[in-house]
Amino acid sequence: MGRIAFGGDYNPEQWPETVWAEDVALMREAGVNLVTVGVFAWSHLEPRPGEFTFDWLDRVLDLLHGGGVRVDLATPTAAPPPWLLHRHPEARPVTRTGTVLGGGARQSFCPSSPAYATAVNRITGALADRYGRHPAVAMWHVNNEYGNGVDACYCDGCAAAFRTWLRARHGDVDALNTAWGTSFWSQRYTSFEEITPPRASTAVINPAQELDYARFASDRHLANYRREREILRRRAPDTPVTTNFMLANCKSIDYWKWAREVDVVANDHYLQAERPDNHIELAMCADLTRAVAGGAPWILMEHSTGAVNWQPRNIAKRPGELARNSLAHLARGADALLYFQWRASRFGAEKFHSAMVPHQGTDSRIWREVTALGADLSTLDELVGSRVLADVAVVWDWESWWALELDSRPSTDVRYRDRVEAYYERLWRAHHTVDFTHPEGDLGRYRLVVVPSLYLTTTAAAKNLADFVAGGGTLVVSYFSGIVDATDTVHPGGHPGALRDVLGVRVEEFLPLRSGETVHVGQYTSDIWTEDLRLNGAEAVLSYVDGPAALQPAVTRHPYGDGHAWYVSTRLDADGLDAVLTLALADAGIPPVTDIPDGVEVVRRTGERGSYLVAINHGSEPVRLPAPAGHELFTDLPCPDGLPLPGGAVRVLRVL
Incomplete structure (x- = not known):
């Protein structure tokens, strides 16, 4: 469309025709396009087989x-x-x-x-x-x-x-x-x-x-x-x-x-409202959408202006959250922001689902925030078509998710999204922008690839990861990866199967932990899973202090070709994951980001018309971000030496 698209699901069949003209007038007021x-x-279009009623x-x-x-x-x-x-x-x-x-x-x-x-x-x-x-x-x-x-x-x-x-x-x-x-x-x-x-x-x-x-x-x-x-x-x-x-x-x-079958990728995303870190899960889903789109701009087809109706407790969004959520999707590659739905239903299963025009009508905070967002988006059309670049990739595979969570596995506590979200969160908090990738995808543009969960690992995927490391990349692999092939048949030669050579380790035995049991790995804590791990070229970086694998290696690093492969054989706590990722990032030559405060999200979009920083403050206190000289698009103000970012606000800087 040549501009940022803004709008949502419109269901005029739920309303008398006398409302339709008002709807269009309000859409124009809100900037909906x-x-x-x-x-x-x-049933409105074809009330009986072959009988069409298209006039409405x-x-x-x-x-x-x-x-x-x-x-x-x-x-x-x-x-x-x-x-x-x-x-x-x-x-x-x-x-x-x-x-x-x-x-x-x-x-x-x-x-x-x-x-x-x-x-x-x-x-x-x-x-x-x-x-x-x-x-x-x-x-x-x-x-x-x-x-x-x-x-x-x-x-x-x-x-x-x-x-x-x-x-x-x-x-x-x-x-x-x-x-x-x-x-x-x-x-x-x-x-x-x-x-x-x-x-x-x-x-x-x-x-x-x-x-x-x-x-x-x-x-x-x-x-x-x-x-x-x-x-x-x-x-x-x-x-x-x-x-x-x-x-x-x-x-x-x-x-x-x-x-591969759609002309443009479109995604629906709704906050997991009770999660205190739901803005991080939102960022993860947006990054995954961009990856599936091959890096191209994509459509946020459905999102909510406030609470949904189908979660156990449908928590309402607080002032400013609507804009932060929407613009976080835009920061991570969306060129269209749409909602379910335009006007809140008065009946049916979704009558308590929020909308752009809520039950309270236009004299409401949600409507005022919708119209304010529409006005802000009208200043961002120059971002259309720009792309997000990342140094770090996280491997994601639906087939491995399916296989991992079938019956009769060593521990029901091992879940696919658990490790993916854990590693993603630590990278997000360290202010690194992440791409997701298929395990057989092109890894050439990344310096660090993280494999949080790849139980099902094809021979092609294993070679792809090994070639990445041999060529100078840094790989981080979490436990219970590399175990079976595409038919759920265990790779021969012992675990971690297809990834054994590149990781330089051999798992003698899986050692799942009891419910609630914890062990110590160096100064860190872990739970759910441990392994009796033997070194086969790798070096021990951290070892188990206690538990069934006491004194055995827990985290290893293996020089392989021109790169390094890390293996994490247990579910480390957040501090432990931070420590491992900090070392792996250093191996990859990716410097730490130390000048962005906690709770602030900064993503760069780059295109033919320029480079842009989208900054989102999820905290309540104002900050000033170090940034190249530029022009802030929402306030229409020059920023020659840093970017002021009020609490709870979003700013978009065109870099000069």
């Missing part, structure tokens, strides 16, 4: 266009109308235990249902034919939050689709038997027709089968997205197509794979 329309409007949507789009508001036009296929499930009960999703789920909600469909696919094709094609050339439509928005509600279905239709998927992946049943290790527990198959989804059974299901079903389920949703996308592209080839991801918080979708 992009809204998503039609996400859950299927015609008027909405014309009204928005007349008000200068562009439209992200959604296909409404995330919420099938009641007639579809009534006429085709076989289209309802089925759980692992065989329960057939009902309607009355959203995402209430089996992703393998032919009846659902037929209905989707019809409504998507009709929308594309009618609005493919409408001047208000800036892009298409397919479905909504795939995997939210039904991450996988276990019906007979999905079973048949799974068998087709397995044939394509493995070729023949003998190869599948090898990949799944079916000689264990007499599971050997003689034909694909014998295979079912991993439904609830008497004991632990074959983990390789579970892992393949997770891949299948993600791919099944992706096939539905692709089908709609192709319908839209055939009829409106010049209009970009996307769908809204749920990065970092949706375990069931492999977004590295999905990102």
Whole structure:
């Protein structure tokens, strides 16, 4: 659009037509220039099969266009109308235990249902034919939050689709038997027709089968997205197509794979409101979104102006938090800031979800903050298209997340996000901007790569990490990484398997700790996990003082080629992680950042039009940041020798 996009989900079908003109007038007042329309409007658009009622949507789009508001036009296929499930009960999703789920909600469909696919094709094609050339439509928005509600279905239709998927992946049943290790527990198959989804059974299901079903389920949703996308592209080839991801918080979708299928990456993010460090989790999700987008600008498709409605305790945002949250996403690469939703609903499941126009109307703090943010964003259009650069990369892999958290692992306390968030937080507090990367991705532009959790490590990933270190990079790897291959088969030769050589260590035995048990590592504390670790070229940097691995190495450093590989065999406390990362950063030649106060976030965006510092003060006290000479865009003031940053405020400095 050539400018920062600002707006949100607009659901005019929830309101009488007399409200629509007021909505557009208020959008203009708030600086809104992009809204998503039609996400859950299927029963309004097609009240009976093949009977379309587009006249109301015609008027909405014309009204928005007349008000200068562009439209992200959604296909409404995330919420099938009641007639579809009534006429085709076989289209309802089925759980692992065989329960057939009902309607009355959203995402209430089996992703393998032919009846659902037929209905989707019809409504998507009709929308594309009618609005493919409408001047208000800036892009298409397919479905909504795939995997939210039904991450996988276990019906007979999905079973048949799974068998087709397995044939394509493995070729023949003998190869599948090898990949799944079916000689264990007499599971050997003689034909694909014998295979079912991993439904609830008497004991632990074959983990390789579970892992393949997770891949299948993600791919099944992706096939539905692709089908709609192709319908839209055939009829409106010049209009970009996307769908809204749920990065970092949706375990069931492999977004590295999905990102290649969208024209622009869009993400939904909602604060985990009760967390005191939720602004750090927000930064992590934004950095991950930017990584999945390949470093390109991306869309924050949904965020909240205040409290949501679906957390156990829905904590309201305090004054200034709306702007800080939104601009933190912008700092980390977003060129569009959108909210759910424009006007707060008076009924339905999300009536207590905050909105740009709250129940209190325009005489409210939220509305005043929305309009103030819209005015501020109008000064930032020169940032559009600029990118964020980072020296540090953190490895993230959805398949490893799936495999790690299957049944029958050494400790249920070992969780994927736990270590990722722990390492990310320490880097954030040390003021280092982080990129995320796929384990087989290009690492050439980084000096430090952190691997917080990579239980599933392919041979290609292991070589990629080893080559990075041999070429002069610094690698930090946390425990229980490198253990299995893509089929959940243990790498031969002992742990840490595929990463054993580059780390220069050998794990004699995993030594998980009891619940609540702690041990000491040097002057630091750790819990959950320890290992009986033997050196095989590495040197011990820290050792266990007590516990089951007393006097054995705990943290090691291994010269490998022109670089160094660090291994952390336990769950260190925050001070311990800081100590290890400080040493690793020094190995990587990345200097410490000592001139930014705690609680202040500074990110640089760079593009053809210049370089920009976005500074966010999460504290209440004013600070003055050292910064190159520049011009602050919100205050329109020169900053020749530092950047004043009031408590709770955001400033954007154009560097001269």
